Amino acid sequence: MLHLRRLVVEGFGPFADKGRVEFPDGPGVTVVYGDNMRGKTSLLNAIRYAFFGKVLGRGSKERRLHTVTNRALAAEGKYGFSVSLTFDQDETEYELVRHCRPKVLLPAKDEDYIEDVMLRRGRNLLGPDEQKAALPKIFPHEVSRFFLFDGELLQEYEELLFSESEPAHKISEAIERILGMPILKRGRAHLTQLLEGADRLAAKEASKSQKTKALGVSLQMAAEQKEAHQREIREMQAELAEFAQQKAELEEILKSKEKYASLLAERDKLESELEEAVRQEKARKADLQRAMGDAWRTLLYETVRSARSAAELEAEKDWDRVAGVLRAQAAASAHCGVCDQDVVGSALTKLRESAGHVDGKASLGASAAHSTLADLRKFHESDNSGQVTEMWSQAEALRLRQAAHRDRLTDLKGALSDSEEDTTRRAKAGYVEVLEKQGVKKAAVDAALAKVEEIEKNIQRMRKELDAHGNAEQKAWQLRATLLGQAVEVFAAAVERYKADLRERVETSASRLFLAMTTERRDFARLAINEGYGLNIVHHDGKIEASRSAGAEHVVALALMGALQQNAPLRGPIMMDSLFGRLDGGHTNNVIKTLPEMAEQVVLLVHEAEVGRAQIRKLLGSSLVKEYELERVSARRTRIAVVK
């Protein structure tokens, strides 16, 4: 059991000055409160750095150590940092100090730093080789993901439901590692190697005696054949591992293909819209050109209209004048020249009165106003200014749309370079090829394994015969080979049985933790584990929940973390950072209440907006063993303070 005692950081991330976290003895939860940018993740990384010399950033990517130096100190020309971690392992106290110091005045890259490591076990300081051997035993890096994690890392456990994927394979391996499976697998492999050697020597010994020579030679040949097949199997398995790696890489490329396809669809749509916009603009411009042919009329419209009004007025006056002259002539001659009739009586009297003093001898000719009016009436009146403005606006809008489309198309063409198109095509072809190769290789491995099994049966038969006929020396070698053969058989069976037992135990523990954390106990009955340790949610009616929310994934992953802790030979503290972002209030409360069950020592790094102090205290009760807060000193400096 690994138990953290004390963490001291200096110059690490936002912790410019020496900061210290003392972890209490005994089981319980230590909570560290901190706002964003105050250094919660840096504290998690400080532990990671102490054990492994590594610091992780977003997406679990390793961060350059140069970027870990406190920026306020760096601004003063002080670079480097140190982390000291004191812990107990199997009742022995260890102190691990890792100090990263600059070897140049102004470091700019990781190579500009030197790292010093000190490991004290009890009262003894371990030398470099001893440190190298001891640290992986105390805390193997491969299983650190189950002890030091954040919400982002928890999301990866969803992959376990897809046991064919490469990430799932890696996580499954890590799970088996924490559960102690490699002890059995390596035991089986080492026993097999020793057995092969013993078989060879037993056969050699048997071939020395005339009585058992033939049997010894056959046994030697069989052992050699078996070894050759096993070598072949190892080579093929290495190739299969390479194929799996290639497959994972190609899957990544093909995943990005989906994005590529959507960009391609957008490009095609924009290109066709652009084409249509160009066509429409052309048509609008032709209409506009035609409309502009008549636009001059619009400009003259007012001028012509007023000239025509004036001419009409003038022509009317002229007609009045002519009518007056004709009336005067008819009054003077009592005869109307227009209708050729005499005017008599009262009509003549009335005519003479209206004619007045008009000169009947005046000219009857029409004035120029009539011809002007006739000319002006020939002008075709039209005002198409509204139509022209509308057409102009439409053409302008189409032009702007084209410009926007062209801009976006330039971006898209950049993203959709020809090389990417080629890469995708090649990835697709490569993926099919790798799948085929994998299939062929797997079949070949199976065939070789079957041959090995057959040879092994023969070897066992020959061993029995030698046992019956061999001399004392031969029997001694035989006994060695027999013992090793039996042990191989036991370890091979143990691998399978232990795995099955573990899966059952992990499933039981995870189900219990899940039901404690979920708010849907009425619907969910348990979790069901798959071959690769992926966990499905099972309803009371036995049906598997097909659509899991991000929050549910989180709770399932936490249940798995707790279950691994409860069933692994290697146990230690769980340190978790900013877990509650995806959880609602009910789940958050349940998870906090369940934390003490997940591991003996839990360190929770939390932002108070996610969950407040009063709530944590109420939910954890006596399981809350200590509280710290990360206080802002300046943007680049944080102080670790005990909450009293």
Next chain:
Amino acid sequence: MKTSEIKTLLKTVKVIGAEKHPDLDADFLEAVVNAEQQNPDDDLAAQRGIELALEKVLSKKRVR
């Protein structure tokens, strides 16, 4: 990892040993588990540990 913490694993090995080969020395099986547990990243050391345990079992058998 303490030996006591791998008791489940060891128990599985011993139970299978008793089922399949009752004559096979349980101490030898335990020694293999210990050798692997103590040398997780050192094949040679693990194999040496197993060989030592094997010699012990064989010498016991010879004495008998």
